[in-house]
Amino acid sequence: MTMTERGLGRITGMLFTLLASTGIHPAHAAGASDGQYLTRAADCEVCHTRPGGAPFAGGRAFAIPGMGVIYSPNITADRQAGIGTWTDDQFVKAVRDGVSPGWKHLYPAMPYRDYAYMTPDEVKAIRAYLATLPTSSARPPANTLKFPFSIRAAMIFWNLVNGPTSSHPDDPGHTPSWNRGRYLVEGPGHCAECHSPRTITMGVSASNAYAGADVGGWRAYNITSSKTDGIGAWSADDLATYLSTGHADGHGSASGDMGDVVSHSLRYLTRQDIDAMVEYLRGIPARSSTDGAPLVVDQPTAAHDPADSHGAMLYAGACVGCHLPDGSGRQNPVASIAGARTTLGAANGQNLLQVLTHGSVLQTATGTASMPAFHGGYSDQDVADIANFVMHHFARSSTKVTAVDVAKAKAGSTPE
Amino acid sequence: MLTLQINGKSVEVDVDPDTPLLWVLRDVLGMTGTKYGCGIAECGVCTVHVDGSPVRSCSLPVGLIGSQKVITTIEGLQADPVAAAVRKAWLDIDVVQCGYCQPGQIMAAIALLKKIPNPTDEQIEADMSGNLCRCGTYMRIRAAIRNVAAAQGVNP
Known part of the structure; x- marks a missing residue:
């Protein structure tokens, strides 16, 4: 660490102390101005990068059964292929409301309802960070959605049915750490998008939240506090280790999309933030599911069937x-x-x-x-x-x- | 700068923590007794010991080893009695054909014999199965391991 970095660190530390003492929104206190940290917490890169492609240049395919294929757009600052000409307010509207310039309604594969947990300033910090990265002129393929899903305006009705996006004030009945965890899990982390079953309109099920779902051939497991079907039997330490490293002894390793989430997002979060997520996750009401993992595991035997x-x-x-x-x-x-x-x-x-x-x-x-x-x-x-x-x-x-x-x-x- | 314990010496190396151990051994430290084979931990030719357990050095980032664990390569077993017995057994029945995989085979055999002085054929096969030999010397490797156990006076 250089002298300047150390000096900056001290100033940042003093700022946080100052902010904390003025009673700022605890869920947003840490790292609020750090666009790179938020970009990682929101895991933008995984979806906005095609396998082997330039980071954030889009083109990753999302096959939605019965509807067609959506390709993620280029969100580098390229002025033609990317979002270089957008204003900050246009970017905020796309990320938090799902409406990009020209009233083009985004498909909810973009988790804007979750991202609305982030404040406009936090979203602007992400924008500012993206603007510092190399641009790419790559253009993703056109979506191949079937009628009537090809009509973007239909998303206006989807948004009505699935409730408006909104920011979420802290719950004073819980600890600041729980609130920070809720913000990270429900907001930028958008965990429910994979781990919750979907309703008939493909919205995230609120009544059965985090009870597990099938995503692209993988099972995103039940992560409620159910001891048999969920993560209720995991210790807080194991869960934190799993989230921040992708592995906890006795629980295996993250793979598939969860491997991507750890690789590009969770492993960069501070231990304090990971602990906050763990606190929130362990408080999610237990819900049963059909994941069916047995609880007690016998030791492997030398003899086999x-x-x-x-x-x-x-x-x-x-x-x-x-x-x-x-x-x-x-x-x-x-x-x-x-x-x-x-x-x-x-x-x-x-x-x-x-x-x-x-x-x-x-x-x-x-x-x-x-x-x-x-x-x-x-x-x-x-x-x-x-x-x-x-x-x-x-x-x-x-x-x-x-x-x-x-x-x-x-x-x-x-x-x- | 990372500190590693290699063959009884504390060694400082200036490499990224995600550098595989094999690259540190061969390219940085010039210890070429450990060979490069597949590079993806599937052939076993790069086997060395970390705290006595056989590991594939081509796929083990040095950052993961830390400064405390004891790394032993084939160069570090000159005075080891089990290694001496394995060397003798290998020469007695002329196990080696082309020889390229043998540093890994020998390191795997030594680790096995230190863990189980008198392994059954099934234990030999289980522990040695990750070490490939394109010349097919598997039968002689198994016989030599049995001979080490016999020569050490362990009752079969």
Whole structure:
């Protein structure tokens, strides 16, 4: 740290003390002026970057069953392809109200109802940060939505049905930390967008919030405080470690979209903010779901079911290099699969098949931890055998998957 | 600057924490006994020990090891009795064909024998299965490991 940075840090610290003493909105106190921090907390980059593309240049496809495909737009400051000509107020209106310049109504794949938790000034800070990044002239493909979903004005009615966006004052009945956690989880973090089931109009279900949902072939698990279906049995420490590093021993590792969330967003949050999120998450009322992860896990045994022998052989050849015969992970904690709900056969083994057929990538403070996809040299039956061996051997799970499930996982759809 | 404990010495290296250990060993420290194979922890040729456990150095960021854990490479086992027994067993039945995978095979075998002095065939296969040999010397590797256990007087 240079002298200037240290000086700045001291001034910022003094400012926060000053702000705290004047009783400013606690949920917004920390990092309110830090556009990069908020951009990460809101996880803008993952959705606004196509795989392998320039950051924030858009083009990531969102396939919505029965409706079509939406592509995220370029939000770099490029004046033609991006948002370089927008005013700050136009940017705020797009992010908080879902209406971009020219009264173009955004589809709610953009979580503007969540982002409305952020103040206009916070959204402007994001804009200011985006403006400092390299521009890109990349233009995402046109959306291929079916009629009548192709009519953007229909979103006016969607917004009516799903309630207006609004800012959310702190709840004085809770601690400042809980309020900060609610702001991060419900607002920029937009956790409910994946983890809550959807209503008939594809809105986030309020009555069944955080009870888990299927997203692009993955199961976004129940994250309510249910001890059996949710995260109620996790310690606060485990949950904080999982959120900030993507792994907690005995709970496995984040993969798929959650891996992206940790890699590009959560791992940059302060420990204080992560703890606030944990406090809020652990207070979400328990709701049951069909995720079906067993609570108690037996230790793996040396002997295995003869029915698993082909899967056991393939596991020994393809998997032990990193996961070890006992599943404890050879060298990197991320490779420990003990206790992971994927391994336990939760949600019909859906996420295990996603990991096997699509691989997994996690950015950590010490580099990239990744697992390659296993389908090139392996038949669908081979992959199903590996999955069945893993679930049965490491968790005594009775969940079984078939070659047909593997084919579906490859196609990115949900097994029945 | 990171501090690593390698073969009984404290070593300071000026690398990014996400540099894989293998690059530090070979390129920074010039310790070329550990070989590069696949680079994705699938072949086992780059195996070294961290706190006695076999790890794939090609996929282990040095930042993850820390300054306390003990790293042992194939160069650091000159005086080790188990390593000496493994070397003798390997020479006795001429395990090696081309030899490229052998530093990893030997490190995996030493780690196994330190953990289980008299492993069953199943334990040998389980622990050695992550170490590939394109010449197919697997049978001789297994025989040599059995011979080490026998020579050390452990009852089968």
